[in-house]
Amino acid sequence: MLVSEIEVVTPATLEECLSIIANEEKVLKLIAGGTDAVVRMKEGKWRPSTWVNIKGLRELRYIIEKDGAIHIGPLTTHTDIISSSLLQKKANVLVEASREVGAIQMQNVGTIGGNIGTASPAGDTLPALYVLNTLLELSTNKSKRIVPIEEFFTGPGRTILKKNEMITNIIVQPQGENEIGIFQKLGPRKAQSISIVNVAISLLMAKDRQVLSGKIAFGSVAPTIIRAKKCESILTLHPLTDEMIQNIAKVAWKEVMPITDVRATAEYRRDMASSLLERGLYRLMRRWESK
Template identity: 65%
Template sequence: MRVSEIDMFSPSSVEECLYFLRDQDRPSRILAGGTDAVVRMKDGAWLPDIWININQLNALRYIRLENNGIHIGPLTSHTDIVKSELLQEKADVLVGASKEVGAIQLQNMGTIGGNLGTASPAGDTIPALFVLDAQIELSSFNEKRVVPINEFFTGPGKTLQKQDEMITNIIIHPQAANEIGIFEKLGPRKAQSISIVNVAISLKMGSNPRECLDGKIAFGSVGPTIIRSKKCEKMLSLGPLDDIAIQDISGAAWKEVMPISDVRASAKYRRSMASALLERGLYRLMKRWDER
């Protein structure tokens, strides 16, 4: 497909974009950072009649703390997230995920809203948003609705977002002083790689040595959508997170993931790596906690 064949509309405001979406009867797709668009078009997956370019809508690019959580605009880039002191303090798992998105150029261009809209099971920031209890605000011309992230995805590349809606806000739960998180990823190359497996972990620690009061674990690229590891989460609070506990928890992970075999890895390899990444992440978190 040549650039000359692409029909594109660039709204000057969020309101103009929502108005256009309301009255648009042709198949359309919103373009944010655009890091996935060309690849998907070449693959024949994304061929809308019209692209809606929202890249210049700066009103959708922000990170701020409000009473009900940290609000992140959908046009916030991965670089914005990595550099945010608020997120470094209150959402370290999301910062870690954004650092792994790819090369610096991709981090500069790619957006958190684009990651959500693409809805890839391998999207790096999505497991982090799961363990931060993210809420996705969807706006149409006439109304807004807020959807929990665990309900937002309906399958690979599919979400609850309607044709006349766009993502206008992402709200996450800020981590407390006794909460720590980490993101671990396995890819075929160090940079610019799609995850073979990834995992986000968030732990709420107690006052006793290595005491975990609660925790959340979310795996990516091992199922049709993100998988919360409920069994492993329940095991986190059974006792101190010592070597034996960590190995038992990570060993249980392979029963909860549902990977497929593809050109990047076999299902068996993904299962093994899911356990290995969880084990590595828990060890690293405990080392950080011990050093506090």
């Protein structure tokens, strides 16, 4: 099928969009920023009979705080996230991740919903969303359901999203006054490439360097984003001295499960996962001590 032979429909409202994707007879695919679409079509992976262009659905582009949580519309761009004073204050780890999504041009058009829906293990915003305990609202024209982001992905490019469903809300838990977060990425070229390894860290701190609780999520080291539960369990045992940080980083080397591909070997990814976590923890401690 030639690209020119693919039908494009543009719903005017969310209600109309949900009605369109309820059609079981057509092979439909949503498109918003479209930053992955041309690449995937050239690879022969994305060839729906109809593209559903949702870029103009303004009702799905927002960042608001409500009922103790931050709600982000799936059509919110990475530039929107970077510019949000609310997210800078209460979800800075997501802001840092969005800054690493490609070049500025890609940040201007790429959406957070698209980053989630593509389900790449290398998606830069995904580890940040994991450590923010994110919930996803999935809607059809008849129902809605809320699922934790960790249950959404089933493998590279695969999710639990049903054919007639779409992401309609992204709900993140704000970081508290004593919570600090950071996103670290390793790629072939700074801010222009797919991650070889990335990591997001969020820590709830007590006095000095004592961690009350912490979350660590890695990307590009397994079929989906993974929480480093063994590393997390060590975080609270003792204050984060240099020795403790180095020991946690060694545990990360064993906990990740990378593969070898054209971008990096599995061993290199293990080494870099350990190094990124160590560097991130050191930087977080310097931030905490400077507050």
